[in-house]
Amino acid sequence: MPLSTLPAHDKAIDITAETCPMTYVRTRLALDTIETGQILLVRLKGEDPLRNVPRAAADQGHDPLELLEQDDGSWLLVIQKG
Numbered sequence: 001m002p003l004s005t006l007p008a009h010d011k012a013i014d015i016t017a018e019t020c021p022m023t024y025v026r027t028r029l030a031l032d033t034i035e036t037g038q039i040l041l042v043r044l045k046g047e048d049p050l051r052n053v054p055r056a057a058a059d060q061g062h063d064p065l066e067l068l069e070q071d072d073g074s075w076l077l078v079i080q081k082g
Contacts, residue, residue, distance in 0.1 A: 007066065007078050010038035015053075016045040016074050023049040024056040031062060031081050042077040043070075050075060 006012070013030045015023045027042055034040060044053055054064040054077055061082035068076040 006041060007068070007076070008039060009041040009078065010034050012041040012043070014043040015049065016043055018049070019046075020048045020052055024053050027053055027057065027079070028060065031057070031060075031079065034081050036081050038081050039065075040079045040081065042079065043074050044077060045074045053077060054079075 011030055011034050013026060015026045018026055023044060027040070030040055030042070042053065044050065050067070054067065057064050057079050063080040063082055064077060065080055066076075066078040068078070070076060
């Protein structure tokens with residue numbers, strides 16, 4: 001997906017090479033670097049991260065806004081920092 005068509009965001013990370021629990025550790029570290037209300041874009045892949053990262057983010061008080069399937073089989077998770 002070209003950058004011009006990505007959802008608006010303040011920071012983006014790619015955790016497609018990570019496995020749980022590092023997927024959420026990386027996501028949480030990235031969330032720690034942005035301000036409340038800002039948007040983090042997370043590229044992820046695999047059943048466990050798809051299930052666990054949005055849930056863990058919500059449990060931490062953040063708002064998973066969208067989960068967008070990509071042509072390469074990865075997903076983009078849009079999280080607003082709570």
